[in-house]
Amino acid sequence: MTARDETYLWREKIEEKLKRDQDLLTFVSDSLKRSEQLTKGMVSILSSLEGRLEHLENSVIPMHDSTQNLLQLKGTMQKTLFYLDDAISHYQAVRDTDKVIIQGPTGRLSDYLACVHRLKKAEAYFQQEDPDGPELNMLRGRLEGAKSQLESEFQVLLGRYSKPVQTVKILDVLAKKSLNGSAGGVEEVQLIPQTRLQDIISISTWLIGEDAALTAKRRVSASKFKTRSLERNPSHHSLGKLEPSSFFTKKSYCSKLKTQSLGRKPSIENKSSMDSLGKLKANSLFTKMLGLKSIGKFKTQSLDRKPSLDKNSSLDSLGKLESSSSFTKVSTSKPCSRLNIPDIRQPSLESIPFLPRDSTSHTFPSCKPNPPASTSYILPYFRPKPSPVFDPKAHYAKVRSNQLDCSMKGLKDHKSRNLLCPVLQSKRVDSAVKKNKKTGRDSILDIEIETYMACITAFLSLAKSEYTMVSKVFPLNCSNTFETLIQVALNQLIQNGENIVSSVRRACSHHDYTALVAMLPVLGRLLEEDKEFNTLLKCTTSGTLAKLSKLITSMKTLAVRALKDFSAQVKSNPDRESMSKDGTVHEFNSNTILFLQQLLSFADAVRSILYPHDVDSDTVTMEVSSSVQVDIQHDTGKVLEHLQYNLQSKAKVYEDHALGAIFLLNNYNYILKSMKKSSLFEVVKTSGRDPEVEYGELIEQQKRAYQHSWLKVTECLTENNLPTFKPGDKLKEKDCQVIKDKFKSFNEGLEELYKAQKAWAIPDREQRQAICQAQREMVSKAYTAFLLRCDHADFSKHPERYHKYSPAQVEEMIVRLFDISA
Incomplete structure (x- = not known):
């Protein structure tokens, strides 16, 4: 390829690339124009939206704020209704629980305790909100009665179901203990049925809690009284008036709610003089008191909320009770004139019907003339007798x-x-x-x-x-x-x-x-x-x-x-x-x-x-x-040695040494046999002594001592001084007399020993047989040999006078010795 062709090709490539770049540039320019148009449209849309949102916000925010205020008011109202319902329930606590409280806790303990719990909550409420109101006294009276009933129920349940445990049950426990041995513990028994025990537990829990609360309350009261006495605060001498700013406080609100719920007129908050207020209330209370027949706690039985005389009637409490409709306003000019009531400062026992007998010892003011009409009357305070405090723990x-x-x-x-x-x-x-x-x-x-x-x-x-x-x-x-x-x-x-x-x-x-x-x-x-x-x-x-x-x-x-x-x-x-x-x-x-x-x-x-x-x-x-263990073995061995020495000294009491030997033989044999039957044998053997060998030697020694008593019988049968002769020889008178003396000595000795020893006893059969066998062999052998020597001797015309016993008879006599049953 020529250079011209190459240049042509290179030019085409450049033109083609240029065309592509131009197309790309055109596309990018069009895209930028479209993006600019879209941006302008979006900006206009956002501007319009921003305006609308601003307008919407300006419309919604006040509505939102008002909604939040309404929700807050709703919450406040709900809380108010809740506290109002709670306050109303406290005011109605006595009425709602009267039926259960009057019926008592018997058979309905859980319901009764629930009612008492409700009364306690009401008491706590009024103690905090209205401590001087009549409702608190009424609740305390109900709680005192409920406490007395629970104390009585506690005593009844404990006395009725507390019975001595049956002896049969105790014997069963003892039998199980003996079977288990020391490994097992002692089994417990059921003292009170489980259901009744649960009732007793419930009552005792309440009583103990009540006593603890009362003790704490007394401590707080004593502390407050001490603080007041030290501070000498004179504010209690006058009644403060409610300020306008405090009208909607919680305490004033509850007071207003109380008067409205009980149908009373609102209390008079603007009295001109506290003295006139005290006169009015004293006259009204005094009029009501004289209508009663007995002194006691005057409690309200209905929603009239008549005031109680449990507390001391001070001017402060009287001011709180001013709005009660049950009080009758009495004219201050002539107090109690219509009822012809004598002056309380001149009391007589006949004119005061509610005066108890034990109150005659109280000191009253001296008699004075009737006071003028404007004089206030002060009620006398009679301290009630303290009731005995019931201690559930002590009673239980x-x-x-x-x-x-x-x-x-x-x-x-x-x-x-x-x-x-x-x-x-x-x-x-x-x-x-x-x-x-x-x-x-x-x-x-x-x-x-x-x-x-x-x-x-x-x-x-x-x-x-x-x-x-x-x-x-x-x-x-x-x-x-x-x-x-x-x-x-x-x-x-x-x-x-x-x-x-x-x-x-x-x-x-x-x-x-x-x-x-x-x-x-x-x-x-x-x-x-x-x-x-x-x-x-x-x-x-x-x-x-x-x-x-x-x-x-x-x-x-x-x-x-x-x-x-x-x-x-x-x-x-x-x-x-x-x-x-x-x-x-x-x-x-x-x-x-x-x-x-x-x-x-x-x-x-x-x-x-x-x-x-x-x-x-x-x-x-x-x-x-x-x-x-060594001490036990040593002491036991020492006692046995002392016993052996004591028996030997006792054996010397017998004049017959043979009987003493039999006595020791029986006692030694008893000791050995008894030791083998118990752990005493092992204890003595562990100490290094062999009791069987030791007492066996002592027994054999006593056997030899006993056999020594038969020597006087066997010695006369020996060949000493016995003449020598042959069968058929005629004996001399001297030799005949020797043979006669030997027979006589043998017979007398045998009869003497048999007569004495047949009353003796050897209870052990083995020892008795052994000693009799040895003695029989010894005596029978000597007697038989003596008879063989003298059998053919003509020593007497009447040999049967001397030859009384045969060897068999002698053996039989010896065998029957020491046998109690023989």
């Missing part, structure tokens, strides 16, 4: 205390009667028991202790139930009420415990330590329930809380002293007159072993006695526990 505590005491006495009588009947029957059957006064005393003490143990658990259950109920009835004052409530029953429980301690102390002074064993279950029960008692009585005073601790301490002190005396008594018991003739177990031995067995069965009580520090069982270390 008194009633419930009586019922708790009756419940405890019922259980005690039931247990004593059931436990005493078998004892009385056994006394009638067994004449020996009748003669044994000690047995009777022990039985009575056992009955008292078993009954007391039941009373401990029963008191805990009933007291917990009482605390639960009193915490519901008086949640803010339950501690003092509960403490007063349980005092009688708790004192009786402590007194019964002290009586048991005195009985045990008296028995221990006579060396009857079985009474101490009988007291240990009581001490164990008290220690077992000590935590629950402390938890229950923690809200009481320290004196009440310490009563049970003192009883436990006295029991521990008595037990420690009795244990020391018992150990000394075992060592030096001088009783040697009650020795059995048959060598059986001594009563002192059996009582001692029984005492030790029972003592160890109450390990917790014994541990608390030996280690009387106030240490929690959960925090007692292993060293303390082991040391206490």
